Amino acid sequence: MDxxxxxxxxxxxxxxxxxxxxIKEKNGVEISLDKGGPAHIIQExxxxxxxxxxxxxxxxQPFDHKETEERALEIDPTKxxxxxxxxxxxxxxxPETPPYVKVxxxxxxxxxxxxxxxxxxxxxxxxxxxxxxxQILVENSSPVEYGQALFVIE
Numbered sequence: 001m002d003x004x005x006x007x008x009x010x011x012x013x014x015x016x017x018x019x020x021x022x023i024k025e026k027n028g029v030e031i032s033l034d035k036g037g038p039a040h041i042i043q044e045x046x047x048x049x050x051x052x053x054x055x056x057x058x059x060x061q062p063f064d065h066k067e068t069e070e071r072a073l074e075i076d077p078t079k080x081x082x083x084x085x086x087x088x089x090x091x092x093x094x095p096e097t098p099p100y101v102k103v104x105x106x107x108x109x110x111x112x113x114x115x116x117x118x119x120x121x122x123x124x125x126x127x128x129x130x131x132x133x134x135q136i137l138v139e140n141s142s143p144v145e146y147g148q149a150l151f152v153i154e
Contacts (some may be wrong), residue, residue: 080149087118
């Protein structure tokens with residue numbers, strides 16, 4: 001768990017009616033937060049079990065930084081709508097409904113463009129400008145980072 005996630009947990013605890021919360025991670029780390037006291041971090045050491053005999057996967061191809069840089073140069077950052085948070089990108093409000101926007105759609109300031117799920121909270125992301133959706137840069141159900149470009153609007 002990184003510091004951003006921990007800060008979000010603390011913020012959620014402060015805003016809610018919950019007095020105490022405990023989170024146990026797969027790696028043995030347990031985090032307990034209590035409104036009446038300080039946070040406690042407990043590290044449990046798990047004994048290592050013998051590793052099964054698993055064949056080694058073939059070597060992955062190296063990441064092509066040049067291709068990524070070329071794609072990044074093609075996008076004008078002033079025309080991008082960026083993610084205001086870390087989370088999971090959803091193009092629609094539910095799996096049964098159509099996406100909020102498609103490439104070529106005309107949008108107005110305040111129109112909902114997508115939903116980003118962060119810590120089980122669905123956050124509607126609205127347009128901060130009027131224009132035409134030129135590109136959707138993220139696939140549905142993909143993780144997104146803070147400040148990551150989601151849409152290109154012209």
